[in-house]
Amino acid sequence: MTNPLARYFQIVDSAGGDPSALDDLHDLFAENMLLLHCGEFVQGRERALAFHRTKAGKRREIKHSWTASAESGEAVTAHWSEAGVDLHGKEFSASGDAAVVLDGDGRISQLSLTLTDASDRARLLTARHLQVWMIPDPVARAKAMEGIYTEDFVFMEPEPDNVFVGRDALNDYIGVVQQKAPPVSIVVESHHKNREFIMFRWDVEFPGDKTSVGWEVLHTRGDLLERIVIFSPNHEVVTENLP
Known part of the structure; x- marks a missing residue:
């Protein structure tokens, strides 16, 4: 076989x-x-x-x-x-x-x-970032985050101004998303790099055929991410089930 x-x-x-x-x-x-x-x-x-x-x-x-x-x-x-x-x-x-x-x-x-x-640094850092969001155990997730995000890392979502500073804050938020608003699929449509910046587009699908599209801009410091800014015309689909 x-x-x-x-x-x-x-x-x-x-x-x-x-x-x-x-x-x-x-x-x-x-x-x-x-x-x-x-x-x-x-x-x-x-x-x-x-x-x-x-x-x-x-x-x-x-x-x-x-x-x-x-x-x-x-x-x-x-x-x-x-x-x-x-x-x-x-x-x-x-x-x-x-x-x-x-x-x-x-x-x-x-x-x-x-x-x-x-060989594609933009692909690698994008994947390492997204892979963290799939780790269910917060302790294992925290360990993985040490090799991906800087200690003073900042994560910025669209309004209503969700800003998370530091790995611990993001780790807690990922846990809430996994429990309260887990998506059905996440697909990266494209990614591009410009010096210390990487931008990629994602399409996310949720139960009930709800979809959202967004762009993330990653600001790198060496091989770590120090800031991520999200842009999305319908990000409320992502956050509507969050407390």
Whole structure:
């Protein structure tokens, strides 16, 4: 039997020459599978298929390799790496950790790809920032935040002027968001860099088919983030269920 993670990477890699090859993911994914992909996430097989088609449309080719660190009948953990060429002919590379959980039928019910290194600094810092928001345990989240945000980090949402100063304040806020207003999906549409600044756009979906779009501007200090400012025309969709 083919390892499910190996089969996943095989299908993704083959889409460079034939995007229709991604249709084979349908039988690999469980119907309600959860995809955590380098800071982005979607719930459900159809959303996951659409997510991969969008990604494939932004590159000419890609090749993955991986090394398993643990493997059982129901789960696989591994270290993965990729190298590819985008639509403009620019080469890129990335690496990170992977975890796969299977359902009773051997389909992938959860696939997590965490980004730990990348040739594209904007992509890396964006992913590291968003990955923090997916850590459920506040102690583990606080530890991860030490390597991502400066101690005097500032997080600024649109009006009504939600401003959080320091890692502890942001950690508490993330916990509230996870409990009171968890989204169904977060997808990064684009990211750009200009010296010590990074800007990226996200689309967020909530239960009840509610959606919000926003842009985040990250101000970096070395490899850490010291300020994030959010712009959104309908940010109330994000915060309406928060106390």
